[in-house]
Amino acid sequence: MFGIIALGIVNTVLMSVLYRKREFGLLQALGFTPRQTGGLIITEGLILTFVSGLIGITLGLFLTWFFFRDGLDFSFAWDEEWSFSGIAMDPVFVPLFRTTRVIQSLVFLFLIGVFASIYPAYRATRIDVAEAMKFER
Amino acid sequence: MNVTNINERNTAAVRTEEVWKIFEQEAEEVQAVRGVTLVIEPGEFVAMAGPSGSGKTTLLNLIGGLTRPSRGEIWVEGRDIAAMSNRELARMRLERIGFIFQAYNLLPVLTALENAEFPLLLQGVNGGERHRRVRELFERTGMAGLEDRRPGKLSGGQQQRVAVIRAVVGEPALVLADEPTANLDRAASDALLDMMEELNRDLGTTFVFATHDPRVMERSRRLIRLVDGAIESDERRGSEPVR
Numbered sequence: 238m239f240g241i242i243a244l245g246i247v248n249t250v251l252m253s254v255l256y257r258k259r260e261f262g263l264l265q266a267l268g269f270t271p272r273q274t275g276g277l278i279i280t281e282g283l284i285l286t287f288v289s290g291l292i293g294i295t296l297g298l299f300l301t302w303f304f305f306r307d308g309l310d311f312s313f314a315w316d317e318e319w320s321f322s323g324i325a326m327d328p329v330f331v332p333l334f335r336t337t338r339v340i341q342s343l344v345f346l347f348l349i350g351v352f353a354s355i356y357p358a359y360r361a362t363r364i365d366v367a368e369a370m371k372f373e374r
Numbered sequence: 375m376n377v378t379n380i381n382e383r384n385t386a387a388v389r390t391e392e393v394w395k396i397f398e399q400e401a402e403e404v405q406a407v408r409g410v411t412l413v414i415e416p417g418e419f420v421a422m423a424g425p426s427g428s429g430k431t432t433l434l435n436l437i438g439g440l441t442r443p444s445r446g447e448i449w450v451e452g453r454d455i456a457a458m459s460n461r462e463l464a465r466m467r468l469e470r471i472g473f474i475f476q477a478y479n480l481l482p483v484l485t486a487l488e489n490a491e492f493p494l495l496l497q498g499v500n501g502g503e504r505h506r507r508v509r510e511l512f513e514r515t516g517m518a519g520l521e522d523r524r525p526g527k528l529s530g531g532q533q534q535r536v537a538v539i540r541a542v543v544g545e546p547a548l549v550l551a552d553e554p555t556a557n558l559d560r561a562a563s564d565a566l567l568d569m570m571e572e573l574n575r576d577l578g579t580t581f582v583f584a585t586h587d588p589r590v591m592e593r594s595r596r597l598i599r600l601v602d603g604a605i606e607s608d609e610r611r612g613s614e615p616v617r
């Protein structure tokens with residue numbers, strides 16, 4: 238799962254690096270070091286994952302709240318007292334919300350953001366400025 | 375080597391010694407610059423002309439440290455740029471060199487003023503001082519009132535003016551301009567040249583052009599002609615701008 242997310246982000250960030258080659262070339266002509274250019278891309282990757290992560294979590298919380306605020310009531314299907322392997326279960330399922338879980342996802346997102354941006358950032362540090370700034374007729 | 379030469383090397387804005395640049399293409403190699411030796415003094419207004427492919431852009435990029443020479447030596451303000459790390463080269467570009475390209479000079483998301491002050495921002499100059507210096511240049515160059523426009527809302531000539539302001543705002547030793555007028559009509563080219571001439575005169579900034587534009591050649595005070603990567607002729611025309 239995280240692998241798939243990471244691949245998507247590598248792709249997005251890399252495309253933006255290649256697409257904006259001229260912009261990064263210009264920054265280096267103006268005096269950005271290769272390292273600063275790489276840092277800029279990692280920062281962008283982080284912001285990208287973080288903002289989309291925040292949107293995702295907010296959306297998730299909202300949907301959870303909207304649909305499941307009273308829990309999912311399965312009592313129409315089961316008898317009031319329903320037991321499974323001898324353990325009595327409440328037919329109303331309440332979604333579990335734990336802050337630690339949300340923070341965990343955010344940390345994961347942060348890590349993905351960093352790792353997925355490393356390769357595109359490396360590519361950006363290797364941009365040939367002279368070639369990037371060439372005027373195409 | 376005699377004493378004058380050593381002295382020259384230390385004070386010249388640019389000095390190159392037998393510089394070669396050879397690009398290795400798949401099978402063949404391209405000799406873009408072939409043994410160029412030249413000295414550019416502080417305050418010069420020089421044009422490098424020559425047919426397409428004669429090595430003008432490559433030579434400018436070599437001087438600006440964007441491309442490393444295959445052979446030979448280059449000093450900028452007496453500093454040997456072959457001995458510099460990429461980081462030091464970046465620092466030299468930030469503090470001592472201004473670049474102007476033919477097009478796409480400006481960052482589209484920034485306003486004219488933000489583009490122009492960018493080098494000062496990187497140099498860590500504080501906001502008040504940045505605005506003061508940039509606004510002064512906007513006034514001086516007839517660009518006042520356009521500070522808050524984004525590049526998309528400026529004419530080609532105005533965009534090039536912003537690029538010139540950005541190139542000189544950090545008070546560099548050297549401005550390297552690669553065909554700065556190539557995308558402009560006659561009036562805009564003349565206006566841009568007026569502006570650069572004035573900055574050259576008033577601030578003493580050294581300008582080096584690569585150009586096909588006869589107007590730039592006419593108005594430069596020194597004309598270097600390149601053919602096949604080598605200097606064919608190099609003539610000065612007095613100390614006053616030719617009008």
Ligand SMILES: Nc1ncnc2c1ncn2[C@@H]1O[C@H](COP(=O)(O)OP(=O)(O)OP(=O)(O)O)[C@@H](O)[C@H]1O
Pocket residue numbers: 368397398399404405406424425426427428429430431432433584586
């Ligand atoms: N990155 C590169 N790889 C291979 N060959 C190159 C590269 N850059 C330039 N050349 C070659 O070097 C030679 C000189 O090119 P350069 O761009 O310096 O010429 P120019 O005088 O600026 O030409 P123009 O007037 O068309 O801008 C040309 O033959 C060009 O094809």
Ligand SMILES: [Mg+2]
Pocket residue numbers: 430431432552584
């Ligand atoms: Mg060229």
